[in-house]
């Protein structure tokens with residue numbers, strides 16, 4: 001039996017005390033959105049996730065889905081929970097009111113929503129997350145008739161969406177995909193090819209599914225520049241005959257569009273999330289965005305999904321922590337080394353042991369730091385839509401910079417935290433009865449999909465740092481150094497501000513080294529990328545902890561704020577020093593990797 005309480009007080013603290021979230025989205029079209037509405041949404045969604053989604057999570061893992069004759073049937077409990085989400089409007093928070101959505105800011109829809117959804121039931125939460133990704137790409141780049149026809153049902157959840165990139169021979173290297181798109185006279189295309197690992201590629205949770213498919217149309221250049229993006233429904237609107245869907249009713253019986261599923265993978269976790277082999281056989285599809293210009297659009301979707309994936313790491317780390325904590329309060333083993341705490345019992349509870357405290361605090365403090373960075377990034381995504389370039393430009397630069405770090409660092413930490421929490425619980429942690437074993441299996445995919453963490457690190461070190469003549473980094477250094485300067489002479493801030501300052505200086509030096517050495521030898525940059533990404537992640541979490549500490553210093557005396565200060569101290573003393581060893585590894589360069597004789601592996 002697992003326990004989980006949505007961390008509502010944590011979000012209240014971040015939204016209202018650390019980031020002034022409501023003020024920071026003023027003038028961005030969220031006029032009716034105030035602190036009360038935000039609190040109501042956070043509480044409402046938290047309760048829905050706890051009462052409707054959490055109870056089906058273990059069942060999904062144990063029962064899973066059924067694949068038979070090309071069809072996938074989901075557990076009835078999943079269908080009921082999904083339906084409840086539709087009926088209560090919880091799947092449409094991110095979508096525009098004109099399509100029936102709530103139109104709430106991203107810092108709620110992509111951060112709080114994702115965390116609670118994943119903690120409660122990751123296997124279910126990826127379905128609406130993908131549909132919303134398709135909705136966003138379609139509504140910002142699709143033809144109006146396609147938007148009018150598909151967007152409202154994608155928004156409500158009545159229609160599900162997928163993202164079809166991967167092929168048997170093309171995973172990370174999408175430039176070599178072979179799925180083809182042949183143009184028709186009526187403006188549509190015929191799509192043919194096989195995609196693998198497609199999440200929710202087939203299922204019976206909705207009547208129809210639309211796939212966003214990467215394919216190559218004739219006349220395009222080689223590699224990723226020749227890739228276009230197509231919208232391909234499983235069932236075509238019945239009266240479709242003219243290349244478009246304008247004016248076609250949703251009520252008519254639709255026709256099959258040659259989209260079939262030939263298998264669903266057996267896998268380590270996420271047993272109730274189908275992972276499908278999808279075949280497109282002369283299937284009708286419509287171009288989304290420019291011909292041969294599909295990759296930037298897919299990246300638009302993937303960037304959102306990468307943020308969502310990072311938050312999956314956090315969501316599972318949070319529920320794992322809550323369960324390990326509950327266990328450690330009850331479990332009695334050994335005595336406090338400095339004297340018996342509970343003489344009436346045969347043993348003290350395991351929370352008295354420094355090593356157990358170390359594990360729990362690593363989990364808790366990393367989770368809270370990640371959550372703060374996620375909220376800040378959510379606000380920045382909203383600010384990217386500002387008409388004021390002084391707001392939009394830095395926001396865009398920071399989101400570009402943070403996306404690979406959030407994807408990679410949060411999911412690395414998510415996997416480590418689930419493992420650590422299993423360790424806290426001893427043998428019980430390894431047994432399925434207590435839940436953490438499932439979280440450990442479920443979270444593992446987050447390091448792999450949406451671009452492996454190794455690829456995220458390369459994106460950060462090889463692209464995001466030098467992009468726009470180094471502007472992304474400058475937009476970070478400005479608020480960071482301003483914060484450090486402002487707090488330099490505040491004695492109580494010294495224990496947080498000084499290490500932050502050292503870490504930022506180290507980050508600047510290491511960045512220069514990576515760029516300088518990387519220009520002469522790309523292996524230098526690639527060999528250090530993962531450690532650099534982790535170093536960067538630690539500095540950003542350090543900034544978050546220093547910012548939170550600043551707020552809490554003014555409110556000392558209340559347990560919530562005192563605990564936050566203790567957490568900030570733990571972070572700077574026991575997590576942040578990892579940057580020293582990371583720097584040493586980066587400086588050692590690629591020699592020990594690349595000079596190693598290939599035949600001796």
Ligand SMILES: Cc1cc2nc3c(=O)[nH]c(=O)nc-3n(C[C@H](O)[C@H](O)[C@H](O)COP(=O)(O)OP(=O)(O)OC[C@H]3O[C@@H](n4cnc5c(N)ncnc54)[C@H](O)[C@@H]3O)c2cc1C
Pocket residue numbers: 162163164165166170171172173196197198199200267275445448449450451452453454455458
């Ligand atoms: C459960 C599940 C769900 C998925 N859902 C979807 C989905 O909905 N849609 C979809 O399109 N795909 C999906 N995928 C596919 C997923 O995105 C890919 O598995 C992932 O991108 C990695 O590709 P790959 O498996 O082919 O690994 P490979 O590309 O073969 O990579 C193998 C290893 O080599 C490394 N590597 C590869 N190239 C480089 C390089 N240039 N530099 C350094 N290292 C490199 C990688 O980091 C990795 O460690 C899913 C996969 C799984 C398992």
